[in-house]
Amino acid sequence: MDLGRFARHFAMTPWRARRAFPDKTLDAIQHEVTEQEKRHSGQVRFVVEAELTTGQLWAALTARSRAIEVFSMLQVWNTESNSGVLVYVLLADHRVEVVADRGIQRKVPAADWSAIVAMMETHFRAGRFEEGAVAGVRAVSEVLATHFPPDGMSANELPDRPVML
Secondary structure, eight states, X not given: OOHHHHHHHHHOOHHHHHHHSOHHHHHHHHHHHHHHGGGSSOEEEEEEEOOOOHHHHHTTOXXXXXXXXXXXXXXXXXXXXXXXXXXXXXGGGTEEEEEEOHHHHTTSOHHHHHHHHHHHHHXXXXXXXXXXXXXXXXXXXXXXXXXXXXXXXXXXXXXXXXXXX
């Protein structure tokens, strides 16, 4: 087990996560998801997790692996057009991951998601959590609008409210 990583996760508490993502920030993210989903036929979920458990750390669970677990747990994959996207933030690791459903993976290069992740992580390192999260939702929506324009038939299949784990 990486002791530095363990220490970061031990020090990251739900209270510290709520300081980074207070209700005002969660409201802004929710508003942005709701507005941006009008521009495309995709579905966006935003999740913030403060830290992993000791068992997850002992198993060397990566942020990417945890994001895929959360993608499944929240059923982001369960949309009519396979058009769900999860934006996952693991605060203790200072990591952002974007997980896209198979319908989106076929059309969107991984480099597009990597650029969005890098931009969000830059904001977060500077303590601009709301700005980075909202900019991330907008950037994901830009990609989705390019490849999945509104079809006039898509319903809002997933909740727009960010989840704090």
